[in-house]
Amino acid sequence: MNKTFQRIFAKAKSENKSCFVGFVTGMDPDYESSKQILIELSKYCSVLEIGVSFNTSTSDSSIIMSANDRAIKSGAKTEKIFQLIKDVKREITSDTAFVTMGYLNQIHVYGIERYIEDCKKSGVDGCIVVDSNNEAPEDDQIFKELTKNNMAFIKLIAPTNDSNYIKQSLKKCSSWVYIVSYAGVTGSKDVNLNNVKKLSKMIRKQSKIPIGVGFGIKSLDDVKKASKLADLVVCGSSIVEKIKEGSQNGLDSKNLAQFVGQYVKQLSEGVKH
Amino acid sequence: MNKTFQRIFAKAKSENKSCFVGFVTGMDPDYESSKQILIELSKYCSVLEIGVSFNTSTSDSSIIMSANDRAIKSGAKTEKIFQLIKDVKREITSDTAFVTMGYLNQIHVYGIERYIEDCKKSGVDGCIVVDSNNEAPEDDQIFKELTKNNMAFIKLIAPTNDSNYIKQSLKKCSSWVYIVSYAGVTGSKDVNLNNVKKLSKMIRKQSKIPIGVGFGIKSLDDVKKASKLADLVVCGSSIVEKIKEGSQNGLDSKNLAQFVGQYVKQLSEGVKH
Amino acid sequence: MKIPPFKEHNPPDNLGYWTNKKTGEKYGGQYISPLLIPNLKKVETGFKKAMKNKKFLADLEEQLVNHIGIVTPILRSKELEEIAGGEKKVGKIFLKRTDLHHDSSHKPVSAFSSVFFAKHILKAKKIITETGASMNARAVASACAKLNLSVEVHIGALDAEKVSLNKDITELYGADIKVCHDSTKSLLPAMAAALRSWQSDPTAMYVVGSVCGPHPYPLMVRTFASIIGRIAKKQMKDLIGKSPSTVFAVCGGGSNLSAISYPFYNEKSVDIFGIESAGKGIASGAHAATITSKAPIGILLGARSNVLMDADGQVDPSETEASGLDFSGTGPEICYMASTGRIKFRATTDKEAQETFLMMCKKTGILPAIEACYVIHAALKEIKKRKNPKENHLIHLCGSGESNVARMLKYKKDNE
Amino acid sequence: MKIPPFKEHNPPDNLGYWTNKKTGEKYGGQYISPLLIPNLKKVETGFKKAMKNKKFLADLEEQLVNHIGIVTPILRSKELEEIAGGEKKVGKIFLKRTDLHHDSSHKPVSAFSSVFFAKHILKAKKIITETGASMNARAVASACAKLNLSVEVHIGALDAEKVSLNKDITELYGADIKVCHDSTKSLLPAMAAALRSWQSDPTAMYVVGSVCGPHPYPLMVRTFASIIGRIAKKQMKDLIGKSPSTVFAVCGGGSNLSAISYPFYNEKSVDIFGIESAGKGIASGAHAATITSKAPIGILLGARSNVLMDADGQVDPSETEASGLDFSGTGPEICYMASTGRIKFRATTDKEAQETFLMMCKKTGILPAIEACYVIHAALKEIKKRKNPKENHLIHLCGSGESNVARMLKYKKDNE
Ligand SMILES: Cc1ncc(COP(=O)(O)O)c(C=O)c1O
Numbered sequence A, B: 001m002n003k004t005f006q007r008i009f010a011k012a013k014s015e016n017k018s019c020f021v022g023f024v025t026g027m028d029p030d031y032e033s034s035k036q037i038l039i040e041l042s043k044y045c046s047v048l049e050i051g052v053s054f055n056t057s058t059s060d061s062s063i064i065m066s067a068n069d070r071a072i073k074s075g076a077k078t079e080k081i082f083q084l085i086k087d088v089k090r091e092i093t094s095d096t097a098f099v100t101m102g103y104l105n106q107i108h109v110y111g112i113e114r115y116i117e118d119c120k121k122s123g124v125d126g127c128i129v130v131d132s133n134n135e136a137p138e139d140d141q142i143f144k145e146l147t148k149n150n151m152a153f154i155k156l157i158a159p160t161n162d163s164n165y166i167k168q169s170l171k172k173c174s175s176w177v178y179i180v181s182y183a184g185v186t187g188s189k190d191v192n193l194n195n196v197k198k199l200s201k202m203i204r205k206q207s208k209i210p211i212g213v214g215f216g217i218k219s220l221d222d223v224k225k226a227s228k229l230a231d232l233v234v235c236g237s238s239i240v241e242k243i244k245e246g247s248q249n250g251l252d253s254k255n256l257a258q259f260v261g262q263y264v265k266q267l268s269e270g271v272k273h
Numbered sequence C, D: 001m002k003i004p005p006f007k008e009h010n011p012p013d014n015l016g017y018w019t020n021k022k023t024g025e026k027y028g029g030q031y032i033s034p035l036l037i038p039n040l041k042k043v044e045t046g047f048k049k050a051m052k053n054k055k056f057l058a059d060l061e062e063q064l065v066n067h068i069g070i071v072t073p074i075l076r077s078k079e080l081e082e083i084a085g086g087e088k089k090v091g092k093i094f095l096k097r098t099d100l101h102h103d104s105s106h107k108p109v110s111a112f113s114s115v116f117f118a119k120h121i122l123k124a125k126k127i128i129t130e131t132g133a134s135m136n137a138r139a140v141a142s143a144c145a146k147l148n149l150s151v152e153v154h155i156g157a158l159d160a161e162k163v164s165l166n167k168d169i170t171e172l173y174g175a176d177i178k179v180c181h182d183s184t185k186s187l188l189p190a191m192a193a194a195l196r197s198w199q200s201d202p203t204a205m206y207v208v209g210s211v212c213g214p215h216p217y218p219l220m221v222r223t224f225a226s227i228i229g230r231i232a233k234k235q236m237k238d239l240i241g242k243s244p245s246t247v248f249a250v251c252g253g254g255s256n257l258s259a260i261s262y263p264f265y266n267e268k269s270v271d272i273f274g275i276e277s278a279g280k281g282i283a284s285g286a287h288a289a290t291i292t293s294k295a296p297i298g299i300l301l302g303a304r305s306n307v308l309m310d311a312d313g314q315v316d317p318s319e320t321e322a323s324g325l326d327f328s329g330t331g332p333e334i335c336y337m338a339s340t341g342r343i344k345f346r347a348t349t350d351k352e353a354q355e356t357f358l359m360m361c362k363k364t365g366i367l368p369a370i371e372a373c374y375v376i377h378a379a380l381k382e383i384k385k386r387k388n389p390k391e392n393h394l395i396h397l398c399g400s401g402e403s404n405v406a407r408m409l410k411y412k413k414d415n416e
């Protein structure tokens, strides 16, 4: 297990809570605001999941795609996201884990080895690659590089995946596994805890790996319920919506960070057991 | 030969001239104007050819079709045309021959027998039926009825017709035959006197029937030249154009008749040899 | 596929008349100004020659097969059988898919044949035709482009103003479009204008878009078009071992009706139906149902036939949603066949046709020409009435509806 | 006609990859969120079952023959031979006329097959697809209407605003049109939206309009579509006693190219050409010529293949007059065939295609889809260059141009 995650899980355990994971698209709505938001969010989040924008992503909701658009318009590039993470890490003191979330094309174009090296250099602790198929040669290579660098490879598992698929995924999954609570797109429905229970059971049969839950978590109540079932609770779309709201209202980067931070703060309180 | 034409031809011969044939669409632009026009024209025309409008005629130029439209709009019907001719004849003193010109559908719908009876009653001396095919049973019937009533059946012959067709036509043609000076539509080209010469020669081989010429005669000069070759000179489109011009200028029926009359008067002077 | 050769089994007399022996009524003939007589004689002689010219007929057939794509399938439509009550109640329904032809209707068959004839037999340099924004001019212009003849298309000013896919395609094929401002500014005066133009240019050939006009056009067009029926008859034989019980086709001028039904004229067991447009309803007077409304005999555009007209013989304009049916007459042979009862007539209103259009799109995945919807509606009605599970019904799906899409989508939205 | 059965002779590996043995480069695969994996596995297993299910294959073929009208003619075009320099210099030119299909392009073959598969093998109740106002959605919607499945069509907001005959017809067929406001509001985000929608509804089936997308789509679509080539190959054999010297097809996603050329892959004597849209010129950057412009390998919409993209991996929008070619990628098997040199690539500019469109209308009487004009132009150029009177050239005329008429008539008038 990645060292940062090891510490984070230990700390959470000691505090009798789950870990709160906050997702934002890197450089949404721009570099400086995104930096301030991440700095602010690091106070409330055990894990920061940072989206690397792809303009032709196949699994993002319209909410995330709009965030991607905003980020790309403000100049988001893979390199810049690494820069952003470095800048943020330089300014924070909390022991927060950083995870990149993106699509394979970006990584492939950047070069898998180089991507993971640069992750490492920027202080990234793990990667989510939404469309990296377990059986693809690229997936093997990513797994190899991440493992070599002691970083987490976080795999998504959906309620429609069969046990064979889960087994396959878990083979390469490290630090934690991400359960998608329903078959749909992020932000489109309410979190489905029955699915989570069922999937957790299947996973637990094979592994003790910490379990994260995402998709549809957007209220304090959602967080509370989810944290009863999972080690990590991921909240994305609703944070991204806040960023959009605040920036549309013309807030400058500091105020925007405050505005989003307040929202995340109250959400994150739900992870206490 | 019809009696009126007999007299007219005799008179023309004695005066050393051809006969001037003036064409108007009956009831163009309306009943009263048309009546006045015909009365006025009777002073200058040996023959008045009166068009019975058909809204789907296949051989009229746009000029004549517009006249047909005006006439139909003002209520032209076969019956009314007969009424018009009767009214005109009541008011004139000149020995003018009257000929109807039209399409078979009107006559067929009216009834061939009835049509020719009503022609007779109205003082019509002959008929032109543009689309009555020599070989059609209707053509035989029209020929029979006209002959019985001593009226002229005036057949058209075109430069493209062969000698066999001419022979067929002349069999039923009486009083005079109408040479079309070119293969085209009325008013579209200039009169073609070479065609007239050629056709006259072919006709003369078979018959002594008087010859009329039409299509493209629109100036005094045209009339002069045509009258050297033919016993009758037919002028249509250019008279119809005058009617249109005068009525568009708002002339009342008397003034319109004068206006058209003056034009026809000067044209008609060309028939002197 | 070996296409059965043409056999004449309903010839007109020498003058181009079909005579009803019971009533003595004549249909057809050649009522036209002497100026056009030579042109028509040339076509008449040429056509007789052509029908005996084996090379001409073989070359034409080759082009019809490979360019027009005349061997279109016959589709058994279980969807329509369902709608009519199920195969077990009403028998089988087959669609002859001439919508799949080049230029998307039955029209290209006679249009291409006529132009091919004009080029190779008459040695004409130019083609003259008319359109009411329907399929004919497009098909003629296409044939002229391929056969390298110039083409002049007469269109009424009112029709020219309307947005029309067929007209635009006609232009792309290189046709010289002549706008006619005469009379009603619609199809009839445009036809007259085309005839007049031919009268001025005897080296051109006039092409008629249906089985109408003076002799020999009605004979020639149905003879050329009947290859559709010859193929269909053979296909039905292959499919069901015999001829169908019924044949249904829409009837504007009558070309697609004679195209498919001509080869069945002598088979008494085959009921033939011609379907007209009842427009807003026969009683309203706004329709194109010459036969169904019992229009009297008149002489229209060179032929003796039933004609929509008033008591004085002025031709009444037809009214219908389908530009291809918007014609005040019907071809003389068809009128004759109607008078003998060999072809039975029905009429469908515009509204019924429009609903059928939407139904066809949604239930069969076929975008029919609006013209074809008149026949489909009437056929389903008749098939339901016959209620005979042993029967096989053949419907002529005579065109595809690309040019109807804009109006029909508006209709759909207005009626939702 | 007895249609030769399908034979697999260029299979991908189990994971859906075609691997270039020289370079080691892989094409294809299944790069997609875990949420879609089960859906894809279902399609994969279903497709394997379907290809062994004789009744399914026979029923499908019957419908393709009688409903889609798949046995279209091959037309020898002497007009195009003339233009290329005459038969005596350049040999014979043949056109495979899939423009005569139901719904006027090659697309309905794979679209209908996919929907038929979804209904009978997967027992799906709903179909999801996308469109850029091209032929695919129309064909899918038609199949769904006939087969009584509901259908959801995703379209970019910008494309939805444009007047489009294909879109209107798609609506008449009863499709539920979902407008996508994401990203560039064009085809790519609409495809992503379709995939997301499928992710939410695993009882639906996603239909891809070309040989693109994650495994097994590229394999499945080309397998279904290849019936076009199987028929064409047999027809050529009947016509000239052998296979053609060349096969030309346009390449957007690559479906019509693989459709016609797949059965010739193993015949070394047959030169195969894929033609892309060079848009305003390759150098301008405004084009859709993935292969010709030597676009790098990327992972687009679930598959590894050549992709128009910037240095950071953002996909570049393609630009072309032809909505059917307006795609930033190319199907993986095609990319593979390009990498081995088995398929040679050429590109035609929009301007050249537009001029070819006008030429085809005026010289051949055929209204081609603008997409087909890219291949015709390039084929004529290549044929002139080869200058071999013994050759027989086969060009895939993959669609009819009704939906291009408005823009092309404007182009014609603007350039007169
Ligand atoms: C598709 C279609 N069907 C039918 C017709 C009616 O004509 P006809 O009765 O001559 O077949 C037309 C005329 O344009 C047409 O385009």
Ligand SMILES: Cc1ncc(COP(=O)(O)O)c(C=O)c1O
Pocket (backbone or CB within 6 Å): D105, D106, D107, D134, D135, D136, D209, D210, D211, D250, D251, D252, D253, D254, D255, D256, D257, D323, D324, D325, D369, D371, D372, D398, D399, D400
């Ligand atoms: C007529 C036509 N040709 C070609 C294409 C290009 O697609 P593909 O390369 O998949 O055949 C399309 C796409 O819509 C099309 O409609």
